[in-house]
Amino acid sequence: MQISLDTFVQLQDRPLTLRDRLLLPELNNEIRSLVRMKPVHVHVEISRTGSHQFRLQVRQSAEATFVCSRCLEEFDLPIELTWAETFTDLPVVDAEGVEVYPIGEALHLEPWVREAFLLQIPFVPICRDTCRGLCPSCGINRNKGICQCNTEHIDPRLAKLQEFKFDS
Numbered sequence: 001m002q003i004s005l006d007t008f009v010q011l012q013d014r015p016l017t018l019r020d021r022l023l024l025p026e027l028n029n030e031i032r033s034l035v036r037m038k039p040v041h042v043h044v045e046i047s048r049t050g051s052h053q054f055r056l057q058v059r060q061s062a063e064a065t066f067v068c069s070r071c072l073e074e075f076d077l078p079i080e081l082t083w084a085e086t087f088t089d090l091p092v093v094d095a096e097g098v099e100v101y102p103i104g105e106a107l108h109l110e111p112w113v114r115e116a117f118l119l120q121i122p123f124v125p126i127c128r129d130t131c132r133g134l135c136p137s138c139g140i141n142r143n144k145g146i147c148q149c150n151t152e153h154i155d156p157r158l159a160k161l162q163e164f165k166f167d168s
């Protein structure tokens, strides 16, 4: 998705709305817990904020599938996030206090959308807050079944000792 320099320059007072769908297949390589991601819906609103300044407000959403870091099961998680940045049609960025990025010939939105996901996708995703994970001893998924590992296990030799104690 790219927005030409002309689109910005010709913008009057009324904001411009654009919509598109992006594919970010390489995101799977960068986020280990991400299994797959459906096309990203991108909604862009551009408004003129100065003679050479433009504010981009972006809303991006996608259906993503992750591996839960506790139980290792796949789960779907819709991700929706918003961000905003200021751009300029000038070749040299000269602004104080505000971060302004040059548009160049055209603004390529894909790296921005990618970056926004990288910053906000959960680092350690879990399928739900109450996920009980795997038993460290037998590996059973504790959301699906109960194992005997947690019941108090008494060593037969110790049991003998206990008996002895009670008898005396």
Ligand SMILES: [Zn+2]
Residues within 6 Å of the ligand: 068, 069, 070, 071, 072, 073, 126, 127, 128, 131, 132, 133
């Ligand atoms: Zn889980």
Ligand SMILES: [Zn+2]
Residues within 6 Å of the ligand: 135, 136, 137, 138, 139, 140, 147, 148, 149, 150
């Ligand atoms: Zn167990």
